[in-house]
Amino acid sequence: MSDLSLFFGQFLRRPSEIRAIAPTGRATAREMARLVTPDMQAVAEIGSGTGTISAAILNTGLPPERLEMYELNAAFCGRLRDRFPGAVVHNLPAQEMVNVGRAGLDAVISGVPTLPMPDELQSAIVGAAFQMMKPGAPFVQITYGPAPPLSEAVRRKFALSHTKSPRIWANLPPAQVYVFRQL
Template identity: 40%
Template sequence: MGTAGRRIGNITREILRLGIAPTDLYEVNPVFCRMLLDRHLDVTVFDEPAEKLAASGPQHVDAVVSGLPLLSMTASQQQAIVSAAFSRLGPDGVHIQFTYGLFSPLRRGVAESLGLEFTRSPRVWRNVPPAVVYVYRRKRN
């Protein structure tokens, strides 16, 4: 298995270690669906594009953890994916995004149109390549 398989395994392992039940995990990336099912038989998978989460995904989730390459996507693709995620998140729900870029992976205009704000972790230099975690939330009035 390549590095992507090991990386998704590490992220999933940490999520499970934090106490999230495997039956409460959902995967939408078709490549990772198979890898997750091989390692964690009780993980629920949706073998559809992330922007279809609103139509076929779970009715309510507390958080979305994403490693999608948002930096390489158009504004309309970002809008579709993040909007779908927030359609399933409750008022306090968060969209957690891993990135290797220097700036927010979500375009400013997309974040503004969705009414989102974010916090950012320090760069994780021990990760190869170094990564940053952004947590997007709905703005509070």
């Protein structure tokens, strides 16, 4: 089955978890991976889906064994394990990284749809990520909406500053990439 069919089929089953009808486009995936460098020791990707962004991360030259993925959907995890042997795929919510993951992450790349989530869930995900990241490391978040994908309360709670990419129109729907760091 193609990635597109798998993705759309899972979207129909779990629309509130997946929140997009198609995988991220290549231009957006490249922008998501822009800050990853081959010498990084550990990178986590959360909400990996069928692996479009994962492929862009590995195309930077990062060795697969330095990439850990967290994905809720078991069917997507099967696809990720087939596509990226060597990478570590956890069929777990991103918040669980504090229990099973590597500390000292150089970056967290997030395809998890944070914008529609309540503050408590945003906080659990972002808090877990920053607990596992090196000081100053980037938390890179895709979004489709006009507002920052983390609420003002969550940004204030974790003392986050951000930059954002121009809107990427070659994506369904058009996307933007935010980079959050702790002040």
